[in-house]
Amino acid sequence: xxxxxxxxxxxxxxxxxxxxxxxxxxxxxxxxxxxxxxxxxxxxxxxxxxxxxxxxxxxxxxxxxxxxxxxxxxxxxxxxxxxxxxxxxxxxxxxxxxxxxxxxxxxxxxxxxxxxxxxxxxxxxxxxxxxxxxxxxxxxxxxxxxxxxxxxxxxxxxxxxxxxxxxxxxxxxxxxxxxxxxxxxxxxxxxxxxxxxxxxxxxxxxxxxxxxxxxxxxxxxxxxxxxxxxxxxxxxxxxxxxxxxxxxxxxxxxxxxxxxxxxxxxxxxxxxxxxxxxxxxxxxxxxxxxxxxxxxxxxxxxxxxxxxxxxxxxxxxxxxxxxxxxxxxxxxxxxxxxxxxxxxxxxxxxxxxxxxxxxxxxxxxxxxxxxxxxxxxxxxxxxxxxxxxxxxxxxxxxxxxxxxxxxxxxxxxxxxxxxxxxxxxxxxxxxxxxxxxxxxxxxxxxxxxxxxxxxxxxxxxxxxxxxxxxxxxxxxxxxxxxxxxxxxxxxxxxxxxxxxxxxxxxxxxxxxxxxxxxxxxxxxx
Amino acid sequence: xxxxxxxxxxxxxxxxxxxxxxxxxxxxxxxxxxxxxxxxxxxxxxxxxxxxxxxxxxxxxxxxxxxxxxxxxxxxxxxxxxxxxxxxxxxxxxxxxxxxxxxxxxxxxxxxxxxxxxxxxxxxxxxxxxxxxxxxxxxxxxxxxxxxxxxxxxx
Numbered sequence: 001x002x003x004x005x006x007x008x009x010x011x012x013x014x015x016x017x018x019x020x021x022x023x024x025x026x027x028x029x030x031x032x033x034x035x036x037x038x039x040x041x042x043x044x045x046x047x048x049x050x051x052x053x054x055x056x057x058x059x060x061x062x063x064x065x066x067x068x069x070x071x072x073x074x075x076x077x078x079x080x081x082x083x084x085x086x087x088x089x090x091x092x093x094x095x096x097x098x099x100x101x102x103x104x105x106x107x108x109x110x111x112x113x114x115x116x117x118x119x120x121x122x123x124x125x126x127x128x129x130x131x132x133x134x135x136x137x138x139x140x141x142x143x144x145x146x147x148x149x150x151x152x153x154x155x156x157x158x159x160x161x162x163x164x165x166x167x168x169x170x171x172x173x174x175x176x177x178x179x180x181x182x183x184x185x186x187x188x189x190x191x192x193x194x195x196x197x198x199x200x201x202x203x204x205x206x207x208x209x210x211x212x213x214x215x216x217x218x219x220x221x222x223x224x225x226x227x228x229x230x231x232x233x234x235x236x237x238x239x240x241x242x243x244x245x246x247x248x249x250x251x252x253x254x255x256x257x258x259x260x261x262x263x264x265x266x267x268x269x270x271x272x273x274x275x276x277x278x279x280x281x282x283x284x285x286x287x288x289x290x291x292x293x294x295x296x297x298x299x300x301x302x303x304x305x306x307x308x309x310x311x312x313x314x315x316x317x318x319x320x321x322x323x324x325x326x327x328x329x330x331x332x333x334x335x336x337x338x339x340x341x342x343x344x345x346x347x348x349x350x351x352x353x354x355x356x357x358x359x360x361x362x363x364x365x366x367x368x369x370x371x372x373x374x375x376x377x378x379x380x381x382x383x384x385x386x387x388x389x390x391x392x393x394x395x396x397x398x399x400x401x402x403x404x405x406x407x408x409x410x411x412x413x414x415x416x417x418x419x420x421x422x423x424x425x426x427x428x429x430x431x432x433x434x435x436x437x438x439x440x441x442x443x444x445x446x447x448x449x450x451x452x453x454x455x456x457x458x459x460x461x462x463x464x465x466x467x468x469x470x471x472x473x474x475x476x477x478x479x480x481x482x483x484x485x486x487x488x489x490x491x492x493x494x495x496x497x498x499x500x501x502x503x504x505x506x507x508x509x510x511x512x513x514x515x516x517x518x519x520x521x522x523x524x525x
Numbered sequence: 526x527x528x529x530x531x532x533x534x535x536x537x538x539x540x541x542x543x544x545x546x547x548x549x550x551x552x553x554x555x556x557x558x559x560x561x562x563x564x565x566x567x568x569x570x571x572x573x574x575x576x577x578x579x580x581x582x583x584x585x586x587x588x589x590x591x592x593x594x595x596x597x598x599x600x601x602x603x604x605x606x607x608x609x610x611x612x613x614x615x616x617x618x619x620x621x622x623x624x625x626x627x628x629x630x631x632x633x634x635x636x637x638x639x640x641x642x643x644x645x646x647x648x649x650x651x652x653x654x655x656x657x658x659x660x661x662x663x664x665x666x667x668x669x670x671x672x673x674x675x676x677x678x679x680x
Contacts, residue, residue, distance in 0.1 A: 009611055013615075016615060020604050020605070020608070023600035023601045024597065026593055026594070026596075026597045027594060027597050027598075027601075066614070066615070068616045069610075069615070069616040069617050069618065070617070071613050071614070073614040
């Protein structure tokens, strides 16, 4: 009874718990710092638990819907609405909950890490409020099935992230980075809003399933093309794909350590939005081959330009930020190949495998890139500089950080037995059947990634002892340990991740008809 | 601090601004406006007082910490009102048509607008009004924090 209640309401509770926690943080931090820390961690642990409950539900019983404000939680089409879903509906399919699992895990690791990383800084209550709001924004974008609601969560996410990037002023450099990020985000937000307005004007609906259904019925108009261009370009910009990547190195590079790790999942929330728009909203009406090649070209550009820019960096976090751009390229490539072959026989031969590779790479990259940013934060926390030329010999004293960094670096370079290998191999094999050149570029990028991280590892941890520092405190190691656990788990047993997370996600994403029927088919399970 | 004329005007206008603000918040479900607009009107009252009486005096009357707490309480009221309907669904309007507070059913047809209707909507309007009052109040106070006091002889 209580289990059923919690399971049915979990989509709402995943949003409600961090929201309540965020608003109450400023009141609770007046009691004591300790109470506030426990409160914030508890909120994110609860969120993670509900995400796992929902993951279990979606895996066993298929896509779940949650209608806000209706007399019953699954009443998508009220009897008096005339067959239109009028309320805000959360549609949680396997892809959404896969993303939510990634985001909430990284957020949990980030907040545990922050407890000791930020404990000597000022304004901590607002830091945690913003951190929780950022988590709400990400989770909301991933779970919602409503276009305008997507925009609202996108804005919550952008504002909270921009404020957090500027949190450690650092003589104004961080503020400049945050200003750039805020301008880009609000410009992007306006373009998304404009595109949603175009779609609303044509189809009298904001629900993604309804818009997709009516678009397929009436055909793909020129206005839809404009809306599609605005949405895909903006969301690709927010995901940091190459011609629009310029905010990424500044934003990632200047944010506090835990926030950099969470910004990775923030950009993947936008990447998820891009995939959702391409497959579900426009997938039935638009030409998926063109759209797929758009993603593939963005992906190849991001991979190659990202890694070549990373090779020349001397700032550890800027370097990792460029690698983040480069790794996003793999996901765009994998999912783009899936989109380009959607609906043909090639999709079952290698398209689905490419999508699985791209999606698997998404969770893998969130984990190891998060871990790398956390280790970079640990180094900066101890020695106070992010310049690689001034580092050296940290391996003598910061042994655990060094081990975590090694695991992260080997995972990003795609070395077995870590998780990067599993997803990259899937991408190489399937993309090779689509177009061998793309696969070869992806392999070259992987080699360059390894070269770049060998350089970082050598200059930060090897060599004679230059700094007399201690290992970072335990909560920071726990935060890194959570992410390391998933890296090793998914590396040693990729079939677990494939079976329970990735394959259902790829199947759900490539099935827009199933999504639409789930929402418009009446709502009863 | 401004001249006596300005201060008297401010004293006179302040209650009117407050009443107008509360009117907009309370009639949010009937007329244009609502929580955000009403809260913004109320916050202009804070701005007026701060202009008429200098920031030095006003900061002892209106504390930033209290405004922050107001903001948090407004937001919590909003989300908890939404959460109370969770036995049906999140954001379910559990007060409408119950006969309790704001629970009067709306009669069919053209009517002058009944205040005691709409269930949780007015409560959420009040919550947003409180939140915006706190939030904008804090913003105004932080802006005024950086104003330099110029002595009369300097002009």
